[in-house]
Each structure stands twice: as C-alpha cells, then as structure tokens.
Amino acid sequence: MDTYNSDFEKDIYRFWEENDLFKPEVNKDGKPFSMVIPPPNVTGALHIGHALNQTLQDIFARYKRMCGYSVLWLPGTDHAGIATQTMVERDLAKKGIKKEEIGRDAFIEKVWEWKNTYGNRIIDQIKRLGASCDFSRLRFTMDEGLSRAVRKAFVELYDAGYIYKGEYIINWCPSCHTALSDLEVEYEEENSKLYYLKYFLENSDDFLVVATTRPETLFGDTAVAVNPKDERYKHLVGKKVVLPLVNKLIEIIEDEYVDMSFGSGVVKITPAHDVNDFEVGKRHNLDIIIAIDDYGKMTHNAPGLEGVDRFEARKITIEKLKEANLIYKIEDYVHSVGHCYRCGTVIEPYISKQWFVKTKDLAKKAIEVVENGSIKFIPKHWEKTYFEWMYNIKDWCISRQIWWGHRIPAYTCKQCGEVFVSENPIDKCPKCSGKLIPETDVLDTWFSSALWPFSTLGWPDNTEDLKKFYPTSLLVTGFDIIFFWVARMIMMGMFFMNDVPFKDVYIHALVRDKFGQKMSKTKGNVIDPLDVIEKYGADSLRFTLAILAAQGRDIKLSYDQIESYRRFMNKIWNAYRFIEMNTKDFQPAVNTNAYSSASLWIKSRLSKAIEQVRQSLDDYKFNEAADSIYQFVWHEFCDYYIEMSKAHIGKDEFSDEVKGTLLEVFEQLLRLLHPFVPFISEFLWQKLPNKSAKSIMIAKYPHSQEFATQIEEEFECLIELIKAMRILRSENTIAATKKLSFYFRPINEFAKNIIEKYQKYVLLLANAKEISIIKTDVPKSFIQPTKYGDIFLEAGQNIDVEGEILRLKKVIEKAQVSIDFLNKRLRNQEFISKAPKQLIEKSKKELQEAILIKENAKKRIEQLQSVL
Structure with a gap:
C-alpha cells in the first residue's frame, strides 16, 4: 500500500492467533506475569469504557511479553444473571411465551442456546481492538470448571460458618422479582413531597405531627419514635397514638436513630418497609407488618387497597387522609431514591429469607493486605475509598430469586426441616432419610466473579497454571466496581488461597465526551469504539485512549482527537x-x-x-x-x-x-x-x-x-534556531519552497559555533540560501529571539508588508464581530439560565479564542509597521 489505511489489521490478528503468540508458552522459561480480564457480560457489546480497559491491559501484556515474561492474560465472560435472563425472557415474550409456561429446565436450555449463539460477540469485538489474551484458556462464569469451584466455595464458607440463611430486610426489585445487594441499587435525586400527618394521642384531641415521603406504608406502622434527647416529647414516651386510617393504637418509643431536625422530630416506624426502621424494630421487639408485597402491590394489611400498585396506593391514601383531615401540611422535598441497577424500577425494602455471607471477619484480612502494601492501588487515593467501605461493611446478600445462575447447593428436608449443603446433588436426608427439596434461589453473579483470579486458573485443583500464575500480577478495572468486585476478590483470595489475588490494582478513570459530560444514548454523545475502529483503525483509537489516560483524571474524548492520532499513524507510515x-x-x-x-x-x-x-x-x-x-x-x-x-x-x-x-x-x-x-x-x-x-x-x-550529552546540547541549540527561522517564515506567510536569507546574532561563542558547524542542516531544514553571523541589528527586519541569540529576516524578501497589514485588519474586524456577539450572549441572563452547560462553556472558550486572535493580529500589525 502506498498510503496508510487499517485494512491489514484483521490479517495481522489472524497471524498472531495462528502462531499461538498470545500463549504464555512463547516465553515458557520467563518470569510469570498474569492478569485476569474483568469479565464483560455475555449480553454486552464493546463500549468505550471497555475499550479503555482492554487497551491499558493489552499495553501491559505486550510490554511484559516483549520484556521476556511468560505472560498469561486470561479472558472470560460473565453470565450476568439478571441481565441475561431478562434478555431471553424478552425474546420468548415476542413469541408469546412466558418462562413459567415452559418451566425452569426448559428455560435454562433456552438461555444456553442464546449464550452459544450470541455470547461470544463481545469476545470477537475485544479481538478487533487487538487484545492479546490467551483465548485458548477462555473461561465463562458458568462453565463446568467454574461451576464446580462455586459449589466448593459455597460449601466451604458455609461449613466455616460464614454463610447463613436468615430473615432480613433486603433491597427488592418488584420488576426483576429478586433481591439486590446494596451495591446493585443506584440512587437518584428526585423531586417529591414530604407529607406531615396527624397521629392523634389516645383518647385526646392532641396529635403528633409525623413527616413521611411514603404515606402508603403507614399500614405497616408499628410505632412512632422520638429521640431520647428531645425534651419536647419526653412526657409522651410510653403513651400511644391512633394509627391514621387504620384506627389501631401504636406505642410512642424513643430511639437515638431519630433525627430531631427532620420534620417535627417524630417519625413513623415501619419495620417491614425501611432498613433503619427494621433495626429499630429489632431493638424494641416491634411487630413486623407487611403492607406491600413482592410485586409492589398492597397486601390485605392495607384495608381497601389490596392488590393496588404501591404508587397508585399513595395517591388514594393521600386522598383518604385529606378527607379525614389527617394531613397537617405538604411540602416539596428532594431526596435520594434507590433504583434497580438493571431495570430502573424503584427499589422496595422487603422482609425476606435470604442467604448471606458474614463479611466482618473476612474483611479484616482484606483490609490488612492493603494497609501493609501487599496490594497497591494506583492511584493511591483509591485506597481511602476501599477502606471506607471495608470498615463499614455489611453482610452480603448472595441469593437471587431468578432461574439463570449458579443454583445454591443447599437442600431442605421435607420431613425434619434440616438444611444441608453439598457440592454434589443429594436427594435423601442424611439425618432422617426424608426427601430433600433443592434450593430454588441462585447465587448473586458477583459471587462467582469473586473467585475469578483463582477459579479461572483451575481451583480447586492445584493445576500448573494455578501454581505458576497465582497470585496474579495486575488488575486493571474501573472505580465503580471496587466494592462489587475488587474487595470481594481480595476477601475470597485470602480465605481460599491464603494469599492476595493480585499485587497491583490500577483504577482507570471514566471516558467522557469532549465537554466532560458522561456519555449516554439519551444525550446522543456516545462514541462507539467499533465505529471508530472501522473508520480510523484500532491503533488510532488505542493510542488516543492511552495518551489521554492520565492517572486520576477522566478522559475527555472527541472524534477530532482520534483523527489527530490517526494522522500520527500516517506519520509513521510515511516515515517507513x-x-x-x-x-x-x-x-x-x-x-x-x-x-x-x-x-x-x-x-x-x-x-x-x-x-x-x-x-x-x-x-x-x-x-x-x-x-x-x-x-x-x-x-x-x-x-x-x-x-x-x-x-x-x-x-x-x-x-x-x-x-x-x-x-x-x-x-x-x-x-x-x-x-x-x-x-x-x-x-x-x-x-x-x-x-x-x-x-x-x-x-x-x-x-x-x-x-551523548554533548551532542544533545548542540542539537538542542540547533533545533531551536531552525524553529525560529520556520516561525519567521510562517508568520510572514512565505511559501515553504522559497529559499530565504537569515541573519543570526549569537549570544555566545557556543551558539556561533553551532551555526557554523551544522550549517548544512540549517540550510536544509530552514530552506535557507544562507545564514550570516552578525553582531548588530538588521534594519527593517523581523526578529525572532531565542535563548541562543536573535534570528533576523529582512522585510524585503518578497514580503508584502502592506498587503499583510490589510489582511490582518480584516482578521481584527471579523474577531471583533465574534467578540461583540459572544459578549452579548454571555451577558444575557435568559441564555445563561436556559442554555446547556456545554454550550455556555463553548461560548466562553470561543470568546477567549476571538480575543486572542484579535490581540495577536494587533501585535503583528505593530511589528509590520515597524519595518515600513
């Protein structure tokens, strides 16, 4: 090819694969260096965040391989329980089929069919980026080996007392119909209302004012609470109030949880529908009344509302309270509301029996290995984020009420009620020989991912890969899964392997658009890496991401930048x-x-x-x-x-x-x-x-x-002088092909010698006829100062001074029009209040550029006039 294009990239990748160059065996005697890929979801497609993550890992894999290391970069994909099940359910729905109609086993078969058809799509896309993973060792979180590892891990944690089943309040998605961990809840600020309700004292016309954002949950109230330090209500503790609309008596209790500054300082306690209220209820032995079911509909405990959706029930409840004159006042209120990270449904706190991992003790060693430097976070400030979460860690809810995933290896005896766990299927109770009922829940997807650094290397078997490549050397990941994944891998690595899962954790930043805005389809600012690769080539994208990947700073990416580094590829091509x-x-x-x-x-x-x-x-x-x-x-x-x-x-x-x-x-x-x-x-x-x-x-x-220190000093001087000559040519818009005569007034003997010694290079690179050494100024000339002396260019060398002044005056006029327009726009308060942030920033930037253009043109005119 005479000009650069990236058509050869697929052929080159094929050459690498055919020659097994991604395998660690190419440097079999080298020191081991290993990484595990953060497994992308099988439902996913390559996005720009993936592209950054894969590029940085590949840079290190190739660098270490060329340094002689035996490099294993281990690839794989995650089964993505909720996301994959949702996708297959949608496919079946298009055919008029519900999963319940075909049953669990047939549905799982459908999911495997989907995975086998589409599941490797993202792997093919990763290859297109140039990733040098050893795809002969490709793993999947539900392949046979990893499934065995998951069962083994569950049983060992259970036997050691770290896994238990208990009734607790959890985050519940009424749409996905499953429990979610705290980390799977995304919080969004929402405009809402704060309702101040009247709770009348028993046998009295006096009432307490109770503030709530969720009046529909009052049917589950079992107490109202005040802070023990709140003197306003001291005399009422132990008395009772009438629960609005329900007309039953509930007690006034005191608890330090109550925030005296919120509302009136009196709060309703609904143990079944609020995490904090649940803890208060445990401390005070309160009843638990479920008012909203697992589908987000009201239960029989909400008279007249049974089966009504919770948000519709809110409207009806408010109307009933108004009719009964039980609303004291209503205020606008902004608060943070939890949503399901998968479907966006508002989360419902829900009392349920779930499986949990006790994490307090597991977290101790995981904290210690970061504190003592066995694991390093890069940049280091992410350690603080890690510690904040680990020191305040809560038990991990690991059960999910879906069908696709690792089924929890637990069995309950129908006869004696005992629970047993086993790596292999069992159907008869070891205690009474009764029939065992297998657990229907599956494990949280992150449970299998937590084992990733060692399960992918063959654990629980002591394989050669496990012996050679564990602990892994480096993990490259995003800050958003430090809690989801990084922390849990460290806990599991220390428990099962008694060693850290990796030595270094490099946390990369977000890729944003050129204005610093987060990319989203709704904003229309998404940059698709596959489109970029098709247009500019993978190398152009990779180099752009790498050169912008400064530690601790988000990347502001634009097509102009990618185009710029495509020109760099062209520069390399032309050099060849x-x-x-x-x-x-x-x-x-x-x-x-x-x-x-x-x-x-x-x-x-x-x-x-x-x-x-x-x-x-x-x-x-x-x-x-x-x-x-x-x-x-x-x-x-x-x-x-x-x-x-x-x-x-x-x-x-x-x-x-x-x-x-x-x-x-x-x-x-x-x-x-x-x-x-x-x-x-x-x-x-x-x-x-x-x-x-x-x-x-x-x-x-x-x-x-x-x-070569001396030669570098000499060439530093030489290049600066050549640059000065090029600047003079450029500023005076003289064609690059026209040979010019320059004058040089050196500052010392060293600079004079450089011009004389390297005159051949100067004349060639500055396209000069000659360069004369002088001791005084050159009349009617343009001057370019350097730290080695001044370069002069006579005005008479075909420079149309008057024409250039005329052109520059037009530049000033044009710049002034832009300045006037942009100043007017930015002083307009209506524009400032309504315009998107990026448009305001763009206008400010354009104003500064126009001012600079005007100032530079004025300075240039002054310089030109001085030689007339």
Missing part, C-alpha cells in the same frame, strides 16, 4: 515509505565506526525516549509513556532526523551509515510503539530486513544506552 525508498538493496555494514552528528544525536534521543517510556510504564503512567513516544517519533525522528538524513544520503561519506541508522532506529521505535499500536508496528516490522523474531510481539523491548 521514505526509509523503504532510500534503503532498497541496501546491505548494512557489519561495523560502522564513523557516524554523522545527526545519527549520534538521534541514537541518543532514542535512548532517552526508551528510558522514559520504560519508566512511565513501570509507574503505570500510560499517558506519559505514549507522549514520550509521540514526541520522539513525530518531532525528533520524522521532523528532524529524516530531514537531516537528506543532507547525507547519496551525497557524502555518511550515506550508508545514515541508511543503516534510519533502519536501526525505525526498527527500535516500532518495538517501542508495539504495545500501544500493535497492528501498524507488526505490519511494518515484517517488512524490515534482518528481523530478530518471527513477530514483533516476541521481539525484545528496546533497552536504553548511554546518552
């Missing part, structure tokens, strides 16, 4: 084309003793870049590593060394040496680039002579050599 054209049939000399100054300089700069990239990667500073590569390739190698090479190739005694250096440096920079842009680096590397391996993937990552 130049080298190919100039080194045809070239045979590098075995030993080269004489090097041009430019070659000595570029080798030194390459060595410095290698050192910077290695150090940045070892410190997980992906953006700094990518930027070091970018600066070296674009500016130092392409803009300067390749241009300087033209002064030698076919023209002097350094011709062959420069050809050899071009090949040598380009080969090394491709290896330097490979972890970031694997496709183009492999494609071009295969075209180079004298390759050291069958693939760049297993070629050695470059090592730095000694830096």
Whole structure:
C-alpha cells in the first residue's frame, strides 16, 4: 500500500492467533506475569469504557511479553444473571411465551442456546481492538470448571460458618422479582413531597405531627419514635397514638436513630418497609407488618387497597387522609431514591429469607493486605475509598430469586426441616432419610466473579497454571466496581488461597465526551469504539485512549482527537515509505565506526525516549509513556532526523551509515510503539530486513544506552534556531519552497559555533540560501529571539508588508464581530439560565479564542509597521 489505511489489521490478528503468540508458552522459561480480564457480560457489546480497559491491559501484556515474561492474560465472560435472563425472557415474550409456561429446565436450555449463539460477540469485538489474551484458556462464569469451584466455595464458607440463611430486610426489585445487594441499587435525586400527618394521642384531641415521603406504608406502622434527647416529647414516651386510617393504637418509643431536625422530630416506624426502621424494630421487639408485597402491590394489611400498585396506593391514601383531615401540611422535598441497577424500577425494602455471607471477619484480612502494601492501588487515593467501605461493611446478600445462575447447593428436608449443603446433588436426608427439596434461589453473579483470579486458573485443583500464575500480577478495572468486585476478590483470595489475588490494582478513570459530560444514548454523545475502529483503525483509537489516560483524571474524548492520532499513524507510515525508498538493496555494514552528528544525536534521543517510556510504564503512567513516544517519533525522528538524513544520503561519506541508522532506529521505535499500536508496528516490522523474531510481539523491548550529552546540547541549540527561522517564515506567510536569507546574532561563542558547524542542516531544514553571523541589528527586519541569540529576516524578501497589514485588519474586524456577539450572549441572563452547560462553556472558550486572535493580529500589525 502506498498510503496508510487499517485494512491489514484483521490479517495481522489472524497471524498472531495462528502462531499461538498470545500463549504464555512463547516465553515458557520467563518470569510469570498474569492478569485476569474483568469479565464483560455475555449480553454486552464493546463500549468505550471497555475499550479503555482492554487497551491499558493489552499495553501491559505486550510490554511484559516483549520484556521476556511468560505472560498469561486470561479472558472470560460473565453470565450476568439478571441481565441475561431478562434478555431471553424478552425474546420468548415476542413469541408469546412466558418462562413459567415452559418451566425452569426448559428455560435454562433456552438461555444456553442464546449464550452459544450470541455470547461470544463481545469476545470477537475485544479481538478487533487487538487484545492479546490467551483465548485458548477462555473461561465463562458458568462453565463446568467454574461451576464446580462455586459449589466448593459455597460449601466451604458455609461449613466455616460464614454463610447463613436468615430473615432480613433486603433491597427488592418488584420488576426483576429478586433481591439486590446494596451495591446493585443506584440512587437518584428526585423531586417529591414530604407529607406531615396527624397521629392523634389516645383518647385526646392532641396529635403528633409525623413527616413521611411514603404515606402508603403507614399500614405497616408499628410505632412512632422520638429521640431520647428531645425534651419536647419526653412526657409522651410510653403513651400511644391512633394509627391514621387504620384506627389501631401504636406505642410512642424513643430511639437515638431519630433525627430531631427532620420534620417535627417524630417519625413513623415501619419495620417491614425501611432498613433503619427494621433495626429499630429489632431493638424494641416491634411487630413486623407487611403492607406491600413482592410485586409492589398492597397486601390485605392495607384495608381497601389490596392488590393496588404501591404508587397508585399513595395517591388514594393521600386522598383518604385529606378527607379525614389527617394531613397537617405538604411540602416539596428532594431526596435520594434507590433504583434497580438493571431495570430502573424503584427499589422496595422487603422482609425476606435470604442467604448471606458474614463479611466482618473476612474483611479484616482484606483490609490488612492493603494497609501493609501487599496490594497497591494506583492511584493511591483509591485506597481511602476501599477502606471506607471495608470498615463499614455489611453482610452480603448472595441469593437471587431468578432461574439463570449458579443454583445454591443447599437442600431442605421435607420431613425434619434440616438444611444441608453439598457440592454434589443429594436427594435423601442424611439425618432422617426424608426427601430433600433443592434450593430454588441462585447465587448473586458477583459471587462467582469473586473467585475469578483463582477459579479461572483451575481451583480447586492445584493445576500448573494455578501454581505458576497465582497470585496474579495486575488488575486493571474501573472505580465503580471496587466494592462489587475488587474487595470481594481480595476477601475470597485470602480465605481460599491464603494469599492476595493480585499485587497491583490500577483504577482507570471514566471516558467522557469532549465537554466532560458522561456519555449516554439519551444525550446522543456516545462514541462507539467499533465505529471508530472501522473508520480510523484500532491503533488510532488505542493510542488516543492511552495518551489521554492520565492517572486520576477522566478522559475527555472527541472524534477530532482520534483523527489527530490517526494522522500520527500516517506519520509513521510515511516515515517507513521514505526509509523503504532510500534503503532498497541496501546491505548494512557489519561495523560502522564513523557516524554523522545527526545519527549520534538521534541514537541518543532514542535512548532517552526508551528510558522514559520504560519508566512511565513501570509507574503505570500510560499517558506519559505514549507522549514520550509521540514526541520522539513525530518531532525528533520524522521532523528532524529524516530531514537531516537528506543532507547525507547519496551525497557524502555518511550515506550508508545514515541508511543503516534510519533502519536501526525505525526498527527500535516500532518495538517501542508495539504495545500501544500493535497492528501498524507488526505490519511494518515484517517488512524490515534482518528481523530478530518471527513477530514483533516476541521481539525484545528496546533497552536504553548511554546518552551523548554533548551532542544533545548542540542539537538542542540547533533545533531551536531552525524553529525560529520556520516561525519567521510562517508568520510572514512565505511559501515553504522559497529559499530565504537569515541573519543570526549569537549570544555566545557556543551558539556561533553551532551555526557554523551544522550549517548544512540549517540550510536544509530552514530552506535557507544562507545564514550570516552578525553582531548588530538588521534594519527593517523581523526578529525572532531565542535563548541562543536573535534570528533576523529582512522585510524585503518578497514580503508584502502592506498587503499583510490589510489582511490582518480584516482578521481584527471579523474577531471583533465574534467578540461583540459572544459578549452579548454571555451577558444575557435568559441564555445563561436556559442554555446547556456545554454550550455556555463553548461560548466562553470561543470568546477567549476571538480575543486572542484579535490581540495577536494587533501585535503583528505593530511589528509590520515597524519595518515600513
């Protein structure tokens, strides 16, 4: 191909797979380095967050592989219990079938059919991004091996007293019809109402005012409570009030849970429908009355409302309270409401028998290994987030009332009521030989994911992979699953393996749009990585994400940035084309003793870049590593060394040496680039002579050599002077092809010597006829100061000074129109109050840009007028 495009990417990936280059066995004697992929849901499609996560992991996998490590990057997918079941139910509904009609076993078969048809879609998409996972070891959270591991883990935790079944108030989704853990509830601020209700004292016309956002739950009230420190109500504790609409007596109790500043300082206690009220109820031995059932409908305990949806019941209850003159007042109120993370339904606190893991003791070791540095979080500040949750951890509800998932391996005897757990199916009670009824609930999806670092390596068997690659070396994940997943993996790793599951945890940030807004389909600002790959190539996307991935900072991503780094791929491609054209049939000399100054300089700069990239990667500073590569390739190698090479190739005694250096440096920079842009680096590397391996993937990552300090100091001066000459040309809109005469007034002897010593490079790169050393100013000239001296360009060198002044005046006029318009817009309070935040920010940015354009044009006019 004469021009760069990414059509070769699929062929390159096929080449890697066919040669088994993703397997750790390619460096079988190397030190082990392992990672487990955060398993994406089988229902999912690759999104930009996945793309960032996979890119960062792949950079490290390829880097370590090239450093000689035996790298295992283990891939897999998660069965995603609720999401997958919901998807298959929807498919069946389209055919008029309900899962209850076909039964549990037939429904599970349907889910497996769906998984086998669509479940590997996201794996194919991950491959398209270039992920070098060992797909021969692909795991699924419900494959046979992992299912066995889950049963083993459950039984061991149960036998050790960490798993129990108990009645407790849990988060319940009336739509998905299952329990949810605290972490599966997403809270959203909602505009609501605060209802102040009259609870009349027994045999009295006096009443207490009780504030609530959920009047429909009053049918489950079993007390009202005040704070023991609240002197206003001290005399009423122990007395009774009449429950509105129900007309039964409930007691006034005192409890420190009550917030004296909320409402009137008196709260209703509904143990069956509020987590905090449940705890108060336990402390005071209150009755538990269920007013709302598991489908979100009112029960028989709400007279006249049985079977009515809870939100409709709220409206009816309010009307009844109004009719009975039992509402004191109603206020607008904003509060946080929990929603199901899957379907968005408002969560209903619900009393239910569920399976739980006791986490307090498990958390102790998990806290200790982070505190003592056995596990490091990068960036470190995420440790605080981890500790805050772990020190306040609650028991983990692990049962889910769905069909798709790991069925809890527990059995209840129909005859004696005893509960037994077993890794293998049992049907007869070990105690009384009665018939055993298997548990119908399945385990929370995160239970199997918590075992991921060791179950995927073959646990509970002591496999070779487990012995070699556990604990894993690095986990790359998002901050949003530190509690869901990271913390639980650490607890399970310490319990089952008596060792940490990983050494380092790199927490990457969110990918947002260019305005810093979270991407969402409703906003229409989603960037689809598959569309990007199709248009720009995977390498362009990967490099963009890497160079923007600064620790602790969200990424603001735009198509313009991706397009910019696609141009970087083109720059690499064009560098190869130049080298190919100039080194045809070239045979590098075995030993080269004489090097041009430019070659000595570029080798030194390459060595410095290698050192910077290695150090940045070892410190997980992906953006700094990518930027070091970018600066070296674009500016130092392409803009300067390749241009300087033209002064030698076919023209002097350094011709062959420069050809050899071009090949040598380009080969090394491709290896330097490979972890970031694997496709183009492999494609071009295969075209180079004298390759050291069958693939760049297993070629050695470059090592730095000694830096040529003196030559670097000289070239720093040289390049700054060339830049000054280019600026003068650009500012005066002089064609790049026109040769110019420059004057240089050096600040010292060093600078004077540089111009004289490297005049060949100066004349070539600045496209100059000559450069004269002077000691005084040049009349009627433009000046560009540098720290090494001043560069002058005479105004007479075909510069239309008057024409340029006229053009700049028009630029000022145009800028002023924009300034006036934007100032007017930003002073308009109606615009500020109604316009989207990103439009306001965009307008402010455009205003600053217009002001800068105007100021620069004015300064330029002053400079031009000075030479007339």
